[in-house]
Amino acid sequence: MSFGKFLLKRSLQGLVVIWGVVTVLFGLRAITPGDPVNLIVDPAVDQATRDRIREELGLDQPIYVQYVDYLQDLLVGDLGYSYQSSRPVTTMVLERVPATLELAVAATVIALVIAIPLGVISGTRRNEPADYGATSFSLVGISTPNFWLGIMLILLLAVQIDIFPTGRRPVAFHDALWTFLTTFYVGDLLTWLHHIILPAVTLGTYFTALITRLTRSGMLDEYGKPYVTATEAKGIPGVLIRYKHVLRNTMIPIITVLGLQFGTLLGGAVVTETVFSWPGLGLRLIDGINNLDWPLIQGIIIFIGISYVVINIAVDAIYAKLNPRVIDE
């Protein structure tokens, strides 16, 4: 199979997944109790007004008609209007993407900066104190629920010691960067950094622990392979073997996991965003759920689903380029 056909096949599979997400969400909305009209107007309004609103929203139509209408709107990027705010859901989703992306990228950067050196140290110093330290850290990191970690960080570093804010995002990264590039004023960038550190550490801790363990086990696997013995026999220095050969080969599965986990970070930031009042998609999703604002809930979950599928296809494509055998497998 050619690379193009492989990509096409993956894309078609992705479309089926997205259709599945849309359909399941629509089904959930249909069977969820509660008259949407009660969510739109005061419960004390008269029946005639309620009937008129139901008609305007198409809620008086049979369910299959509503489904087809929804799919048609979706195809042109129209996710409908929020029950609560009357704003277009597409806008409400897109305006929250930068904050979630910032958080996911920052968490990923923290994870990579900490996890790879830690994994390398752990993998090359097996059964030494450094290895025990790294594996203990990764065990704690994987086992710690991030809502608890976030709350503890806030109580300790924001409320008690008072060196970080409790949360919020006073400035967007792109605005801070633009200010810096146009005026050389670095204050906004530092403020952004100051506010994102705790949420990024919270979101990135599990990821850090995971990559640490992957790096460690990858290093150990690679060190057991014959090519390492051969390169050592050639007299190549240990540092070169470690970074040029062993770590490079270890990185292939890490990159795969990185892609998959990034998608998870986009969807999984819900808890972290809520704890830190970080105004991303997750916080908006919680608002939507609290208000049973179904158009908003559907819009956000569909967006996360599409992002996840696209990232997966991109990871598959990169992986296929790095290792063409997967195309035929």
Place this chain on the structure above:
Amino acid sequence: MQGADRTTADRRTVLKLSGVAGAASLTGIAGCLDDGAVDDADELVITQGEFIENPDPNDHITGPYFNVLDPVYEPLFDVTPEFEFQPRVVDDWEDMGDGTAELTIRDDVVFHNGDDLTAEDVAYTFNRMIDPELGVESDQAAGLGAIDGAEALDETTVSLEHNVAPSLAEYEYANYGRAVNQEWIEGQDQPIAGSDADAFNGTGPFEVVEYEPDVQLVLEPFDDYWGEVPDFDRVTFNADGESSGRANALQAGESDIVDNVIPEDVSTVDEADGVEIRNETSLRNVFLVMKSGVEPFDSQEFRQAMNYAVDNEGIIDSVLGGFADPMTQPIPEGVFGFNPDLDPYSQDIERAEELVEESGYAGAEITLHAPEGRYLNDADVAQTAADHIDQLENVDCDIDIVPFPDISDANSAGYDDENMPFFLIGWGVITGDSDYGLAPFFTEEAALETLRNEDISEAILESQEVEDEDEREQLLQDINEELREEAPWVFLHSQDSVYGVRDDLEWEPRTDESIYLWDIN
């Protein structure tokens, strides 16, 4: 060579030093940067659990929504905590005795975009709230049921047409008016749903300088305001749906006032330095509806028995941390028509069992439905009430926690709907007049009818027409007394509004849950 060794750093040393320097820099950044704390005496930060749904002042009806919008779209009247109406944008008003009231507005009021406020704008505002054809399906329409329309008589006089007694009409129009600029509004989406500072254009003492939907609204004084601007250079409203998040923001000095502190967070806030808890009974009642068209709740004795079965004081102390007052009637204290002579039902198991026997429903099996997270510790309140009822030897009571929309549907399903006849719900009498708490529940064919009683229904409708204020108050008090005996609900409590406040801030919570910037020093 030793000297050379001391001055030449190897790679490992450089890495170590870099690490130390990095850590020091990060600590330095953390120490020097703005950590969100409020350090300017002229800046006020208020953090609320709920925020504005959109920037349209004529669309929604909740207290937090008005708190955020009122500094921008000021109320037409000043409403005192005792529900007395004072002039503000409306300078003078008079009921003409022919089903109309005339409002005279100030002639020096200016919108933030520079346009003068006119009587046409005020008339348009009222019509926009009650007529969906003008683009907004306003929640406020339900509270303006007595107002049929408005028209401008001249530059400063507005005539309001109404269909009820003058005092009831006054409660409605004086509570809901926030003037909008007709010409400007007609150029906007309906309802206004913008996402930046340009989506606001009121006449209030503050104008919007930053707005991020569901996150933050930042205000600065409006230079051309007709009156005295509150003494703040900058006011920020933040949204934070988590009670612990709000409490943390207060303790960290990032907020001056936070609302809805839940009982679990009260002691934490109260013990922290520089902040304190302030609370006030609100106009929001929480009660158990018993639909009078469904067995066994069609028996007055049975409904009374349920009231005698529940230890309301105990629930308030143990489940609500004391942050509530027992209900004595359908209307909370402070509302026009409240009857001060009534006592709450006290738990009396023996009396309750006798009443159940008298009702003929001994052995009844009932299920209490309740939401979770809608009202203060609602599921726990319901669970405890159900346990108390279940203590009766001749009644079995289960509890079922259901999504709030189920409760909301049941609430509007009619007095004889058998699907869910016994449930916990809350209601805020936000107009300050009993009619808003009585008419929707106790008049025939009303949207939320729970009791079918012809005499009470007629009395409520009659009260809407009584022009003499004292006579009307007496009539409403009589109705409330009669409803206490009818026991259409298990009367639980009026919920407190609980705030965390910086302790040097001069501000007292109000029963109507309003936070007016002009009340804060």
